Amino acid sequence: MTFSLGQRWISDAESELGLGTIVAIEGRMLTLLFPASGEQRLYSIQEAPVTRVRFNIGDEILSHDDWTLLVTDIEESNEIITYIGTRIDTGEEARLKETFLNNFIKFNKPQDKLFAGQIDKFDRFVLRYKSLLNQHEQQRSHLRGLLGARVDLIPHQFYIAEEVGQRHAPRILLADEVGLGKTIEAGLIIHQQLITGRAKRVLIVLPENLQHQWLVEMLRRFNLHFSIFDESRCEEAYLDAVNPFDTEQLVLCSIDLIRKQKHLKNALLATWDLLIVDEAHHLIWDKEKPSAQYNAIEKLANAIPGVLLLTATPDQLGHESHFARLRLLDPNRFYDYQAFVNEEAGYKPVVDAVNQLLDGKFLSDDAKNSITELLSEQDVEPLLNVITDITIDEAEQQSAQQELIRGLLDRHGTGRLLFRNTRSAIKGFPKRLLKSVALPLPDQYKTAMKVSKMMPVGDIAQQAFTALYPEQIYQAFEASTDNSWCAFDPRINWLIDLIQQNKNEKILIIAAQAQTALAIEEALRTREAIKAAVFHEGLSLIERDKSAAYFAQVEDGAQVMVCSEIGSEGRNFQFAHHLVLFDLPINPDLLEQRIGRLDRIGQRCDIQIYTPYLKDTSQEFLQQWYEQGLSAFTQTTPTGHTVYEAVKDQLISLLATGDNSDNQLDKLIQHTSTLNNELKTNLEQGRDKLLEINSSGVLQNSNLLDDITEMDQLPHFTGFALQMFDVLGVQQEDSSEHCLILKPTEHMLASDYAGLPEDGVTVTFNRQTALSRDDVSYLTWEHPIITNGLDIVLSSEIGTTSVAILKNNSLPAASTFLELIYVVEAINTDNAQLSRFLPTTPIRLLLDKNAKNLGENVTFDSFNRQLTPINRHISRKVAAASQSLIDQLIKQSLPTAQSLMADIIDEAKQNMQHTLQQESARLLALKAVNPNIREDEIQYLSDQQANFEQILDNTQLKLDAIRFIVSTHS
Numbered sequence: 001m002t003f004s005l006g007q008r009w010i011s012d013a014e015s016e017l018g019l020g021t022i023v024a025i026e027g028r029m030l031t032l033l034f035p036a037s038g039e040q041r042l043y044s045i046q047e048a049p050v051t052r053v054r055f056n057i058g059d060e061i062l063s064h065d066d067w068t069l070l071v072t073d074i075e076e077s078n079e080i081i082t083y084i085g086t087r088i089d090t091g092e093e094a095r096l097k098e099t100f101l102n103n104f105i106k107f108n109k110p111q112d113k114l115f116a117g118q119i120d121k122f123d124r125f126v127l128r129y130k131s132l133l134n135q136h137e138q139q140r141s142h143l144r145g146l147l148g149a150r151v152d153l154i155p156h157q158f159y160i161a162e163e164v165g166q167r168h169a170p171r172i173l174l175a176d177e178v179g180l181g182k183t184i185e186a187g188l189i190i191h192q193q194l195i196t197g198r199a200k201r202v203l204i205v206l207p208e209n210l211q212h213q214w215l216v217e218m219l220r221r222f223n224l225h226f227s228i229f230d231e232s233r234c235e236e237a238y239l240d241a242v243n244p245f246d247t248e249q250l251v252l253c254s255i256d257l258i259r260k261q262k263h264l265k266n267a268l269l270a271t272w273d274l275l276i277v278d279e280a281h282h283l284i285w286d287k288e289k290p291s292a293q294y295n296a297i298e299k300l301a302n303a304i305p306g307v308l309l310l311t312a313t314p315d316q317l318g319h320e321s322h323f324a325r326l327r328l329l330d331p332n333r334f335y336d337y338q339a340f341v342n343e344e345a346g347y348k349p350v351v352d353a354v355n356q357l358l359d360g361k362f363l364s365d366d367a368k369n370s371i372t373e374l375l376s377e378q379d380v381e382p383l384l385n386v387i388t389d390i391t392i393d394e395a396e397q398q399s400a401q402q403e404l405i406r407g408l409l410d411r412h413g414t415g416r417l418l419f420r421n422t423r424s425a426i427k428g429f430p431k432r433l434l435k436s437v438a439l440p441l442p443d444q445y446k447t448a449m450k451v452s453k454m455m456p457v458g459d460i461a462q463q464a465f466t467a468l469y470p471e472q473i474y475q476a477f478e479a480s481t482d483n484s485w486c487a488f489d490p491r492i493n494w495l496i497d498l499i500q501q502n503k504n505e506k507i508l509i510i511a512a513q514a515q516t517a518l519a520i521e522e523a524l525r526t527r528e529a530i531k532a533a534v535f536h537e538g539l540s541l542i543e544r545d546k547s548a549a550y551f552a553q554v555e556d557g558a559q560v561m562v563c564s565e566i567g568s569e570g571r572n573f574q575f576a577h578h579l580v581l582f583d584l585p586i587n588p589d590l591l592e593q594r595i596g597r598l599d600r601i602g603q604r605c606d607i608q609i610y611t612p613y614l615k616d617t618s619q620e621f622l623q624q625w626y627e628q629g630l631s632a633f634t635q636t637t638p639t640g641h642t643v644y645e646a647v648k649d650q651l652i653s654l655l656a657t658g659d660n661s662d663n664q665l666d667k668l669i670q671h672t673s674t675l676n677n678e679l680k681t682n683l684e685q686g687r688d689k690l691l692e693i694n695s696s697g698v699l700q701n702s703n704l705l706d707d708i709t710e711m712d713q714l715p716h717f718t719g720f721a722l723q724m725f726d727v728l729g730v731q732q733e734d735s736s737e738h739c740l741i742l743k744p745t746e747h748m749l750a751s752d753y754a755g756l757p758e759d760g761v762t763v764t765f766n767r768q769t770a771l772s773r774d775d776v777s778y779l780t781w782e783h784p785i786i787t788n789g790l791d792i793v794l795s796s797e798i799g800t801t802s803v804a805i806l807k808n809n810s811l812p813a814a815s816t817f818l819e820l821i822y823v824v825e826a827i828n829t830d831n832a833q834l835s836r837f838l839p840t841t842p843i844r845l846l847l848d849k850n851a852k853n854l855g856e857n858v859t860f861d862s863f864n865r866q867l868t869p870i871n872r873h874i875s876r877k878v879a880a881a882s883q884s885l886i887d888q889l890i891k892q893s894l895p896t897a898q899s900l901m902a903d904i905i906d907e908a909k910q911n912m913q914h915t916l917q918q919e920s921a922r923l924l925a926l927k928a929v930n931p932n933i934r935e936d937e938i939q940y941l942s943d944q945q946a947n948f949e950q951i952l953d954n955t956q957l958k959l960d961a962i963r964f965i966v967s968t969h970s
């Protein structure tokens with residue numbers, strides 16, 4: 001290499017510095033100034049890692065004062081190049097000395113980089129092509145958004161996620177029974193919506209005490225970083241923005257915060273794609289006087305396109321409030337409560353028809369007539385013919401049956417809006433075992449209760465409530481606030497015995513009120529030094545989380561957790577198998593919430609429920625009413641609330657007076673049990689049956705879980721990820737079984753690798769390992785370490801050029817091949833939804849010297865295996881010597897690449913039109929009978945189709961990477 005002042009060179013290792021100029025040559029050293037970046041470098045002349053910038057005839061180059069020259073001739077004198085040609089702006093002849101080239105010139109095109117001698121390492125080209133292929137595969141996959149969650153593959157959850165996650169702006173009520181995984185279902189839907197670009201900004205509103213649990217669950221299971229917004233966080237955010245809600249994309253906040261005027265106003269001003277409301281049964285509604293919470297959520301739900309409401313007990317605040325929550329989702333459909341009630345009463349014929357179809361037997365004439373009538377807007381005759389024709393094969397018959405069931409579910413009831421899975425429909429749950437413990441009523445209580453009955457306080461409901469807590473009656477009687485009742489209340493001694501007999505077991509104790517929980521904890525601690533955590537509304541959020549963690553801790557943790565009612569909502573305590581109900585709530589839904597703390601997914605043992613109660617008191621009545629009337633301890637009671645509403649007056653009167661002289665209790669239990677059975681049968685035949693069929697996925701044809709399992713087990717992901725880490729400079733160390741430690745190094749190709757912590761991270765590719773170890777990250781195609789890694793590769797120039805040797809004696813020596821990687825990419829859109837029809841698609845061509853494309857017969861992998869790298873110096877020479885051939889081949893490759901692109905775009909268009917037209921035809925058909933369908937859903941689909949067509953028509957072809965290959969004989 002000869003160097004001369006004023007020549008232009010680029011750094012091989014630091015091409016981002018821009019064009020360098022030689023500003024000094026002294027002794028054996030050389031100084032280059034890079035004006036674009038203001039940097040200067042000193043190199044040894046012998047080993048300077050730099051490449052001379054040389055343009056060719058036909059190139060367009062930029063001068064330092066920003067005009068462009070089309071090069072027609074090149075002169076060189078005194079080792080300085082001068083380019084001669086025509087100025088594009090004026091059309092005049094012009095000369096441009098290399099010294100006056102624009103300092104910011106970048107070699108964007110791979111061929112320019114190749115000729116400029118910026119030739120990448122062999123393995124980087126391979127990584128780039130594989131990255132394109134894998135990204136393409138992922139963007140097309142029907143599993144997109146469902147792979148990356150660290151969760152067990154539980155069918156009912158994935159069914160709902162697949163069904164809902166792919167909708168535009170889903171508006172649904174997730175009402176699975178307690179502990180069946182609504183948070184996980186919501187997480188899967190959010191994850192899918194975010195990854196596929198259907199949503200970008202998400203707001204989760206929930207009771208304050210569940211904020212942290214959600215935060216952790218979203219991060220640990222879905223790698224979603226939500227931010228909790230409380231008063232102080234909002235204050236802080238005002239320093240950076242006018243509206244605090246604009247400072248984060250994923251926000252969690254409490255219902256109590258958001259209902260305050262100033263916060264609600266700001267939340268409404270911010271733009272969101274998805275609103276999630278957990279424990280939505282708290283949204284009390286009354287036509288005359290809806291609650292402040294309901295009003296706030298209603299405003300948000302009107303403004304935000306997607307809404308997920310979560311509640312395990314939709315009827316807890318009555319059927320009317322249930323209706324009101326459906327109204328939040330679609331006010332046009334649910335406009336009148338009475339109309340809703342009437343419609344519910346008419347579900348039976350639909351259920352009968354669906355049942356007959358599900359049975360798979362030949363249909364009776366009655367059933368056929370009924371189906372024809374229920375689906376009157378559609379010609380069902382051909383489908384019915386398929387079902388009844390014995391010559392038609394089974395698969396076809398099944399698909400016709402399913403189509404009809406789908407139609408029935410779609411067009412009747414709340415099918416598209418409401419999802420409810422029940423334990424009875426999902427197998428494999430542990431049993432609930434009851435041990436009721438009758439204890440004598442102490443004299444101290446007897447006296448206090450006698451006096452209290454003589455001076456009743458409050459209305460009858462208040463008296464019933466008071467009667468359930470003799471310890472409080474006693475305290476009022478004694479005018480004391482201390483916990484002296486613990487000294488003689490037999491429940492305490494019984495509890496201590498239970499705890500001591502089960503020393504290796506975790507025990508959850510729930511009492512209605514915080515003061516009772518605190519008294520129990522004190523008694524356990526002071527009398528027997530039993531380690532107990534407490535959990536009640538008087539604790540701060542951090543204290544509550546600490547307390548829950550202390551109970552969860554295996555070694556040195558608390559054996560016992562005593563919590564008030566508040567602890568019984570939403571919390572995960574399924575690692576415990578013993579539940580003591582120190583007292584009982586009057587509302588069956590609250591009882592279900594309490595038991596749901598242990599009876600939830602992840603519970604591996606039968607659950608032992610203890611109900612200690614004081615004999616001959618209201619406690620005994622309530623216990624027996626639950627046990628004998630509703631079987632509420634050993635079974636879930638979806639009908640509980642309705643039954644309670646029906647018998648409430650008798651029950652409350654019995655509890656308030658404690659008078660069972662006329663055997664009222666037995667009569668009440670009998671009445672309750674009959675009513676409960678009747679209701680259960682009705683539900684089984686009516687709305688619940690429809691809901692169950694709709695929610696369970698029995699109709700789904702896809703093999704979703706099998707596909708995910710297969711994907712989990714494919715080895716090529718692991719191979720690719722490790723190769724990517726190698727190239728990007730991420731250090732990998734073996735850790736325990738199935739685990740690996742990843743650490744950033746000083747030689748990383750990207751200085752900022754989002755998702756990879758500075759001090760490293762332990763990862764696994766194995767779902768089971770990830771499920772059993774919270775400290776390990778679960779790597780999938782959707783994990784940020786992988787998606788960001790792919791981004792680093794594909795948004796940079798890593799691997800865009802390569803030169804290699806093909807050792808092959810059967811080819812003439814020095815035969816040449818050019819491998820070109822084009823990409824078809826929709827431009828000017830951040831609409832990630834389009835990628836489901838037109839993902840960024842690589843096109844690979846392998847040309848011989850006559851521009852014949854061998855790519856279809858010679859696969860990338862088989863060809864790549866025969867290649868060997870060569871050193872940079874020789875690579876440069878080879879590339880420079882073949883420049884005109886390469887230019888020529890690139891030109892000749894264009895028609896082939898363009899015709900392949902046209903095929904890809906045609907297919908994408910057809911696919912897009914077919915899918916969107918099918919979606920809108922279905923919505924239109926449904927709309928004729930089911931006002932569930934919103935006008936804006938249909939409009940959105942047609943707008944989207946027009947928009948996508950335009951984008952597809954403007955799609956461009958880009959040459960992304962290039963590899964030049966020369967053959968030799970070995």
Ligand SMILES: Nc1ncnc2c1ncn2[C@@H]1O[C@H](COP(=O)(O)OP(=O)(O)OP(=O)(O)O)[C@@H](O)[C@H]1O
Pocket residue numbers: 150151152153154157176177178179180181182183184185311312569570571572596600601602
């Ligand atoms: N697919 C799954 N894989 C692993 N754990 C799961 C899965 N689904 C649920 N769980 C666990 O089961 C428990 C119950 O799930 P979740 O909290 O989502 O239920 P829920 O229906 O929201 O309960 P609640 O009605 O009490 O609010 C949680 O500890 C959750 O982490």
